[in-house]
Amino acid sequence: MTTQSPSLDAPVWLDRFTPPVLLTLVLATGLAALNMNIILPSLPRIAEYYGEDYALVQLAVSGYLATTAVLQLVIGPLSDRYGRRPVLLASFVVFLLATVGCILAPSFEIFLLCRLIQTSVSSGIALSRAILRDMVPPDRAASMLGYVTMGMAVAPMVGPMIGGVLDQWFGWQAVFGLTLAFGCLVLAMVWADLGETNTSRSADFAAQFRALPELARSRRFWGYSASAAFASGAFFAFLGGGPFVATVMLDMSSSELGLYFGLIAVGYMGGNFVSARVTERVGMNRMMVAGAVTATIGVVLIFVFMSMPVLHPLSFFGPMVLIGFGNGLTLPSANAGTVSVRPHLAGSASGIGGAMMIGGGAALSALAxxxxxxxTGPWPLLVIMLVSEVCCILAALDVIRTARRRGEDPYGFPVSKR
Structure with a gap:
């Protein structure tokens, strides 16, 4: 089995008969990442507008994450059967219609339904990985994913800030107006620039699901997927417990909290940049281990600094730069490896891996x-993060051990069945 289809042409800007340029995939993933959390500052106003309890309105976030995790399991197989282009286009059309529904919803029940339907935009995250794997070999895909995930880091960082300004000046509906306009732009870009990259579609949808046991039997698929899930799980746990530690223990204001959260995204983008530049020379598996070890060191430093008698916000958030940097090294390679084990099932692999990342992350966030x-102090949160990062190291090492046991290059990019 070859690492990529020889029939794919080089990308041509705004040519819908050739593979997409990188900017199109960055915008597709950026829209999906932005839509997850841009409404966070608007939740109190939405609760007031519909006269509902704030706890119920929070389903617009927690329910969104849960639905996204489930949807990942369907989007991938659909794209393996019908192609990346039609599934991505249809998903964005559904997203735009649901966004209009959120703006015009006369009741909270209808609003929540439309909000959950908005999760169709998550196809941008799942299918960008599969599209890159269709286009290039695994090592090159890991490098390109580094640039794509940089966009995924920027969107969640600036999303709540933009959403807060729009909510304050124009009302919460303006937040959805922005995502509607951005969605129209991305849909136009995908339609004009994304040529079909899946040149080996499955015969029928049922056959696609019958092929999933082949994927499930791959130990390295689960190793790559687990590495990605545990790396992102530590970050999601921090999102669930970090604000509590910052406000209760460190007496930080909401504006300070937003500023220090930006440090994490800076570290993550730095790791993505390094990953994009060196993965082809170092190897995906080495990058995963290096990133997981770096993130683990960051968690240990938080343990040390938070044990000191004098605390500062940097005691907690400073080492998070290392955790963000480590995840920026780990996730592009882990995601590329997930979709490379069985290239003909790249969409399904991306969907299952995405469901593990988001579903597991949501669970760890709630647990924290x-x-x-x-x-309790910060210790329950830090223990969860440390265990998650150690498990990430073990999963990455298991990938290397499995390759070595099969007589393959443990740091290379083999594509034979395993």
């Missing part, structure tokens, strides 16, 4: 929030 309390 539940375990933290006035008398």
């Amino acid at each position: 929030g539940a375990l933290l309390g006035p008398g």
Whole structure:
């Protein structure tokens, strides 16, 4: 089995009969990442507008994540059967219609339904990985994913800030107006620039699901997927418990919290940049281990600094730069490896891997929030993060061990069945 289809032409800007340029994939993933959390500052106003409890309105976030995780399992197989282009276009059309529904919803129940339907935009994240794997070999895909995930880091960082300004000046509907306009732009870009990259589609949808056991039997698929899930899980746990530690223990204001959260994204983008530049020379598996070790060191440093008698916001957020940097090294390679084990099932692999990342991350985020309390200190959160990063190291090492046991280059990019 070859690493990529020889029939794919080189990308041509705004040519819908050739593979897409990198900017199109960055915009597609950026829209999906932005839509996840841009409404966070608007939740109180939405609750007031519909006269609902804030806890119920939070389903617009937690329910969104859960639905996204489930949807990942369907989008991938659909794209393996019908192609990346039609599935991506249809997903964005559904997203735009759901966004209009959110703006015009007369009741919270209809609003929440439309919000959950908005999760169709998550196809931008899942299928960008599969498209890159269609286009290039695994090592090159890992490098290109480094640039794509830089866009995924920027969108969640600036999203709540933009959403807060729009909500304050124009009302919460303006937030959805922005995502509607951005969605129209991305849909136009995908339609004009994305040529079909899946040249080996499955015969029928049922056959696609019958082929999933072939993927499930691959130990390295689960190793790559677990590496990505545990790396992102540590970050999601921080999102669930970090604000509590910052406000209760460090007495930080919401504006300070937003500023220090930006440090994490800076570290993540730095790791993505390094990953994009050196993965082809170092190897995906080495990058995963290096990133997981770097992130683990960051968690250990937080343990040390938070044990000191005098605390500062940098005691907590400073080492998070290392964790963000480490994840920026790990995730592009882990995601590229996930979709490379069975190239003809790249869409399905991307969907399952995405479901593990988002579903597992949401669970760890909820767990961190539940375990933290006035008398616990930051330790439950830090233990969850440390265990998650150690598991990431073990999963990456298992990928290397499996390759070595099969007589393959443990740091290379083999494509034979395993």
